[in-house]
Amino acid sequence: MVVGASGLGRTTFINTLCDADVVPKRECDEPEMAHIEEGIKIKPYTVELDEDGVKISLTVVDTPGFGDMIDNEYCFQEILGYLERQYDDILSEESRIKRNPRFRDNRVHALLYFIAPTGHSLREIDIELMKRLSPRINVIPVIGKSDTLTPSELADFKKRIMEDIEHYNIPIYNFPYDPEEDDEETVEENGHLRSLLPFALIGCEEEIVVNGRKVRARQYPWGIVEVDNSQHCDFAKLRFALLSSHLQDLKDITHDYLYENYRTEKLSRSADDLSEEGSDEEDQHARMKEEQLRKEEEKLREIELKVERELKEKQQELWAKEQQLQTLEAQQA
Amino acid sequence: MSSSGAGIGIANLPNQRHKIVAKSGANFTLMVCGESGLGKTTFINTLFTTSIKTPKNQKRRFNKSAEKTVEIEIIRAELEEKQFNVKLSVIDTPGFGDYTNNRDSWMPIIDFIDDQHESYMRQEQQPKRQELSDMRVHCCLYFIRPTGHTLKPLDIEVMKRLGTRVNLIPVIAKADTLTPTDLHKFKKRILEVIAAQNIQCYTFPLESDDEASTKRNMNIMAAMPFSIIGSTDDVVTIDGRTVKGRQYSWGVAEVENEDHCDFKKLRQLLIRTHMLDLISSTEETHYENYRHTQMETRKIGEPKVKTVTNPKWKEEEEALRKRFTEQVRLEENRFRSWEQQLIAERDRLNKDLEAEHSHIKALEAELESLQVGLSPKRK
Numbered sequence: 001m002v003v004g005a006s007g008l009g010r011t012t013f014i015n016t017l018c019d020a021d022v023v024p025k026r027e028c029d030e031p032e033m034a035h036i037e038e039g040i041k042i043k044p045y046t047v048e049l050d051e052d053g054v055k056i057s058l059t060v061v062d063t064p065g066f067g068d069m070i071d072n073e074y075c076f077q078e079i080l081g082y083l084e085r086q087y088d089d090i091l092s093e094e095s096r097i098k099r100n101p102r103f104r105d106n107r108v109h110a111l112l113y114f115i116a117p118t119g120h121s122l123r124e125i126d127i128e129l130m131k132r133l134s135p136r137i138n139v140i141p142v143i144g145k146s147d148t149l150t151p152s153e154l155a156d157f158k159k160r161i162m163e164d165i166e167h168y169n170i171p172i173y174n175f176p177y178d179p180e181e182d183d184e185e186t187v188e189e190n191g192h193l194r195s196l197l198p199f200a201l202i203g204c205e206e207e208i209v210v211n212g213r214k215v216r217a218r219q220y221p222w223g224i225v226e227v228d229n230s231q232h233c234d235f236a237k238l239r240f241a242l243l244s245s246h247l248q249d250l251k252d253i254t255h256d257y258l259y260e261n262y263r264t265e266k267l268s269r270s271a272d273d274l275s276e277e278g279s280d281e282e283d284q285h286a287r288m289k290e291e292q293l294r295k296e297e298e299k300l301r302e303i304e305l306k307v308e309r310e311l312k313e314k315q316q317e318l319w320a321k322e323q324q325l326q327t328l329e330a331q332q333a
Numbered sequence: 334m335s336s337s338g339a340g341i342g343i344a345n346l347p348n349q350r351h352k353i354v355a356k357s358g359a360n361f362t363l364m365v366c367g368e369s370g371l372g373k374t375t376f377i378n379t380l381f382t383t384s385i386k387t388p389k390n391q392k393r394r395f396n397k398s399a400e401k402t403v404e405i406e407i408i409r410a411e412l413e414e415k416q417f418n419v420k421l422s423v424i425d426t427p428g429f430g431d432y433t434n435n436r437d438s439w440m441p442i443i444d445f446i447d448d449q450h451e452s453y454m455r456q457e458q459q460p461k462r463q464e465l466s467d468m469r470v471h472c473c474l475y476f477i478r479p480t481g482h483t484l485k486p487l488d489i490e491v492m493k494r495l496g497t498r499v500n501l502i503p504v505i506a507k508a509d510t511l512t513p514t515d516l517h518k519f520k521k522r523i524l525e526v527i528a529a530q531n532i533q534c535y536t537f538p539l540e541s542d543d544e545a546s547t548k549r550n551m552n553i554m555a556a557m558p559f560s561i562i563g564s565t566d567d568v569v570t571i572d573g574r575t576v577k578g579r580q581y582s583w584g585v586a587e588v589e590n591e592d593h594c595d596f597k598k599l600r601q602l603l604i605r606t607h608m609l610d611l612i613s614s615t616e617e618t619h620y621e622n623y624r625h626t627q628m629e630t631r632k633i634g635e636p637k638v639k640t641v642t643n644p645k646w647k648e649e650e651e652a653l654r655k656r657f658t659e660q661v662r663l664e665e666n667r668f669r670s671w672e673q674q675l676i677a678e679r680d681r682l683n684k685d686l687e688a689e690h691s692h693i694k695a696l697e698a699e700l701e702s703l704q705v706g707l708s709p710k711r712k
Contacts, residue, residue, distance in 0.1 A: 037486045
């Protein structure tokens with residue numbers, strides 16, 4: 001899944017990653033409609049890739065509209081809801097007596113969060129999002145449009161972001177390794193990748209000719225930035241890590257750790273609510289709600305009746321008093 | 334009518350004016366508005382080629398207060414060039430657009446601009462109006478994030494409100510993110526949105542006396558919104574020149590190069606050619622508008638309804654108020670003791686007076702008795 005404010009190069013990155021036009025470029029709407037805030041949308045795209053002979057069916061979930069509104073609280077809920085829905089599907093599928101052999105696992109294994117290249121540090125929305133989503137998914141922070149930053153600025157920015165992440169205790173996917181168990185190569189590789197966090201990305205779909213070769217690059221009046229050049233950006237390394245070396249690791253963590261956590265939380269939550277037959281939890285929940293509603297309705301009706309009775313009594317009293325006054329008047333006159 | 338070359342000297346009036354203005358200097362207030370990290374501080378320092386504003390201190394970022402407000406920061410500087418002084422005020426808006434919920438984050442900014450008009454209006458109405466402190470904002474640069482797509486709803490909301498109150502100039506920040514084609518498309522989109530949303534941007538009269546200025550003006554107008562790159566560092570380009578720019582591993586983006594960004598045009602607009610127009614249009618158009626709307630609804634002397642208060646200023650206000658009450662108390666005590674002194678004086682004097690009175694009465698009685706003694710003797 002790729003999440004980030006618009007204009008940070010998400011769509012271009014997806015297309016660059018898959019080397020194909022997977023996501024259509026954003027069509028800007030009418031200028032008159034530009035002030036209308038659209039909500040966040042979640043769009044999955046599936047692509048078949050061939051990576052060193054291994055066929056991968058890659059599903060990329062794009063989230064256009066994130067961070068574009070004036071008030072962005074709602075965006076977090078939407079994304080979290082989507083992730084949890086995928087987990088719910090798996091949960092219910094696992095609990096079925098007869099499982100569907102061709103069930104599609106739609107769980108999201110990694111989330112690339114695009115940080116805006118401000119050069120300062122993490123913003124509030126960045127911190128909030130990573131904090132809220134990291135219990136459910138592997139979060140990998142990346143810097144979008146990193147050709148805005150000079151090499152020294154980039155190094156400072158990366159350092160500050162990692163300091164922020166540590167300060168706010170945000171659990172991100174930092175290529176974990178065990179110095180004792182794993183072999184030296186793995187330790188070195190993971191250490192190197194960890195030092196590159198957050199990855200500086202540049203995306204480009206057009207090819208231009210540089211030194212006789214055709215490369216994907218962006219052409220500025222002052223120079224040419226190549227996408228696949230490791231000195232210009234970390235795209236190549238990220239691609240390799242995502243699709244080859246750490247693909248399995250990400251999937252394993254998602255399944256063994258994140259999914260299990262979610263499952264435990266959800267099941268223990270519903271066990272506290274009520275403990276009856278082991279039928280579908282959603283039905284139980286709905287039934288409980290219905291009962292509650294019925295009880296409330298009954299109470300309301302009782303209250304209504306009581307009020308009516310009181311009113312009638314009062315009316316009668318007043319009527320009797322009126323009568324008395326009238327007789328008195330008649331007597332006087 | 335004399336037909337000789339020399340007239341009576343009326344044509345010398347502009348020169349006299351020039352001398353007066355040159356001596357008194359100018360007062361210019363510039364506001365930079367936009368999300369943090371867009372290069373506002375760097376731009377200010379690049380524009381005036383000195384370090385007016387220090388870049389944000391990153392080490393203190395963890396000490397931020399939990400209050401999520403937009404602050405108003407005022408930085409004052411005095412620039413001098415060829416013995417002409419300019420009192421420059423730069424107003425920054427840290428915290429704008431940085432939070433998750435940015436609703437109403439523009440209120441402090443709008444209130445600030447209105448407050449300056451208000452305070453000037455109030456000062457004009459005072460009996461003594463020699464020393465006017467004028468902090469009206471002459472120009473507001475709104476920094477747009479270089480997304481390459483279009484304006485965000487937040488941008489549109491704020492620009493709408495700013496455009497009716499102050500000379501608004503939209504600026505594309507960090508323009509070295511966009512390739513020339515992207516930049517062109519982006520500028521076009523922004524202009525379309527500005528036109529469709531009825532955002533009032535700063536325009537100036539294009540026609541001028543000489544051909545060259547007219548062309549220059551049209552050039553400048555065509556480049557709106559200006560794309561800028563800010564840098565205070567000197568770097569060496571590939572062909573050996575030392576310029577102000579940003580050094581990447583694939584080249585050097587120069588600040589003063591017209592092909593790279595519109596910085597030169599914007600500087601020309603702000604300082605060289607149209608500073609006076611900015612100042613006078615603020616005074617004539619925006620201030621008059623404000624005054625007009627306010628006077629229609631309010632009587633002279635009535636204070637304005639205040640909605641939002643700036644937290645930093647609240648503390649200052651509290652401190653001032655405390656000092657004020659202290660002083661008032663001291664004065665009151667002094668007056669009381671003085672009053673008591675006066676009362677004591679009065680009593681003493683009264684007593685003296687009484688003593689004198691009784692003395693006189695005694696003398697009178699003596700006199701009478703002497704007179705009585707005398708008159709029987711005569712008879």
